[in-house]
Amino acid sequence: SQQGEEDPQALSIQEGENATMNCSYKTSINNLQWYRQNSGRGLVHLILIRSNEREKHSGRLRVTLDTSKKSSSLLITASRAADTASYFCATAGGSNYKLTFGKGTLLTVNP
């Protein structure tokens, strides 16, 4: 069964605006990862946050993790047209080996 579920399913914003995507999951995790997928391409890893971390930054990306609510958010600041892509969260849990992916948020950044 899918572990992570992203919200919203689709998001359309103007260039320069911030984009926030959310991920909820059901069971305890070791870490949570965010990936980006451009149309017709493979997934690219963006950021990994461990269960004992609350916030992590990488360039224009900010990820938060609230293990009490079993949720995470990905914030992209000052978005660009090149940020247009699908964004997936993936959780790694007690089984240790398997990443379980959500169905993704399709972000469209309009120039």
Next chain:
Amino acid sequence: DVKVTQSSRYLVKRTGEKVFLECVQDMDHENMFWYRQDPGLGLRLIYFSYDVKMKEKGDIPEGYSVSREKKERFSLILESASTNQTSMYLCASSLLLGSQPQHFGDGTRLSIL
């Protein structure tokens, strides 16, 4: 940077054919994975391998097998292709299971006619 290369971007095969999808990684990673991606269903794990000649079933192994004879190469085999195996297939590798990022190839879009 890690490079994961899938042998074909697009592939068209016929029902009943035996189909091989190849994946090569250049970073000496122990672990390699095969996923399929379908609209509305997300990514689903078919098989993964944690060492040469070692494999484990994922969520949807039926109709598939895998081969890992060398550390850098992981093959997905459709024993007798069926139309419901038309999909995007993604290969990935990682250094450590679960606690490190996975690095993906560009995918093979497979059509079974």
